[in-house]
Amino acid sequence: MDTSKKFQEHIVQSPWESVRKNDWDDWKWQLKNRITSVDQLEELIELSPEEKKGCLFANKKLALAITPYFFNLINRTQLDDPIRKQVIPRVEETFTSKGELLDPVGEDGSSPVEGIVHRYPDRVLFLVTDRCASYCRYCTRSRLVSNAQSYNFHPRFEAGLEYIRNNPQIRDVLLSGGDPLLLSNNKLDKLLGELRKIEHVEFIRIGSRIPVFLPQRINTELCGILKKHGPIWMSIHVNHPNECSLTLKEACDKLAFSGVPLGNQSVLLKGINNTTDILKNLIHKLLLMRVRPYYLYQCDLINGSAHLRTDPREGIELIRSLRGHTTGYAIPQFVIDAPGGGGKVPINPNYIESITENAIVFRNFEGKRYSYPLNKRDLHKTPDDYPDLIEPLLHN
Numbered sequence: 001m002d003t004s005k006k007f008q009e010h011i012v013q014s015p016w017e018s019v020r021k022n023d024w025d026d027w028k029w030q031l032k033n034r035i036t037s038v039d040q041l042e043e044l045i046e047l048s049p050e051e052k053k054g055c056l057f058a059n060k061k062l063a064l065a066i067t068p069y070f071f072n073l074i075n076r077t078q079l080d081d082p083i084r085k086q087v088i089p090r091v092e093e094t095f096t097s098k099g100e101l102l103d104p105v106g107e108d109g110s111s112p113v114e115g116i117v118h119r120y121p122d123r124v125l126f127l128v129t130d131r132c133a134s135y136c137r138y139c140t141r142s143r144l145v146s147n148a149q150s151y152n153f154h155p156r157f158e159a160g161l162e163y164i165r166n167n168p169q170i171r172d173v174l175l176s177g178g179d180p181l182l183l184s185n186n187k188l189d190k191l192l193g194e195l196r197k198i199e200h201v202e203f204i205r206i207g208s209r210i211p212v213f214l215p216q217r218i219n220t221e222l223c224g225i226l227k228k229h230g231p232i233w234m235s236i237h238v239n240h241p242n243e244c245s246l247t248l249k250e251a252c253d254k255l256a257f258s259g260v261p262l263g264n265q266s267v268l269l270k271g272i273n274n275t276t277d278i279l280k281n282l283i284h285k286l287l288l289m290r291v292r293p294y295y296l297y298q299c300d301l302i303n304g305s306a307h308l309r310t311d312p313r314e315g316i317e318l319i320r321s322l323r324g325h326t327t328g329y330a331i332p333q334f335v336i337d338a339p340g341g342g343g344k345v346p347i348n349p350n351y352i353e354s355i356t357e358n359a360i361v362f363r364n365f366e367g368k369r370y371s372y373p374l375n376k377r378d379l380h381k382t383p384d385d386y387p388d389l390i391e392p393l394l395h396n
């Protein structure tokens with residue numbers, strides 16, 4: 001089967017048709033030509049009043065920025081386009097609903113030095129920049145990325161590296177931000193080199209939406225750096241099948257061929273990806289791009305995100321509709337990052353009906369009931385518990 005047809009971009013007519021291909025394919029051109037103001041946006045797309053108000057407010061909360069490449073994936077005639085809703089601000093962002101927080105998963109409370117979040121004993125989140133190529137309107141770190149709020153987050157690596165060096169229980173470092181792949185090659189090379197020098201750090205991964213927002217960044221030089229310090233694992237962030245362009249596929253190919261194992265983290269978002277059909281289409285495309293769906297997040301209680309959040313029970317039912325109905329590799333783990341700082345907790349459909357002294361009774365993906373025996377007397381036995389069985393063997 002020729003799968004490349006599945007990755008065709010549906011661009012109606014690019015507003016950047018006259019741009020030279022060399023420029024378009026240059027990540028620095030894409031960054032320089034980002035859409036960052038309501039005036040620029042209005043030249044390209046007809047905004048609804050709610051969007052226009054959202055844009056006018058954005059610079060006080062989370063800056064507006066969209067790369068031309070990503071903008072082109074929007075079907076501009078559709079107000080409910082799933083890509084549009086991820087990156088074009090809306091007035092609802094200015095409303096704070098009950099339970100919403102500036103730091104919804106309590107990262108600041110687990111931060112021993114600026115830029116490090118140390119929640120799980122053996123691993124740290126290392127925030128190495130406050131910039132992204134484009135800004136997701138539901139960003140869980142809107143307090144500190146894009147510099148729109150007066151949060152004064154100044155990522156400097158030295159304190160973070162020193163903390164990791166001094167804490168030998170840290171075996172896993174997750175680079176995030178902002179987007180680590182916006183660092184220059186030189187900085188990224190040095191940072192990865194310093195981490196590799198630390199004896200107790202065995203696992204390094206990068207959380208990045210650059211392959212999705214700015215696939216042009218995934219060039220030979222960058223791949224060379226990732227390969228040199230490998231294995232480096234990477235979690236990308238795709239929410240909707242329309243993001244799975246041929247350009248993204250090619251970027252994923254380059255990463256995979258450079259020895260980077262790829263995972264995907266999606267956020268379950270109302271009106272964007274909260275149906276079985278959309279999620280199934282997405283995870284199938286991810287597999288074709290060599291990307292293993294990793295987490296599906298319940299949207300954090302970030303300020304101004306109520307219009308995008310779903311009921312967690314919907315997530316449970318969506319997972320139930322996938323598990324057993326498609327390739328196991330394609331199923332992400334649905335998690336809630338516990339409000340206030342408890343970490344990620346798996347939230348699963350319940351397949352277990354009962355556990356008695358004799359059996360565990362459960363239902364399969366079709367709802368049919370099965371059981372597996374629990375023979376208490378046989379639990380935890382070693383060969384020594386069976387002298388009558390072993391003895392004859394020894395004497396023969």
Ligand SMILES: *Cc1c(COP(=O)(O)O)cnc(C)c1O
Pocket residue numbers: 117118119120123124125174344
């Ligand atoms: C998500 C996260 C990690 C990594 O968690 P995994 O379940 O290992 O992917 C580490 N630290 C923090 C603070 C996190 O939020």
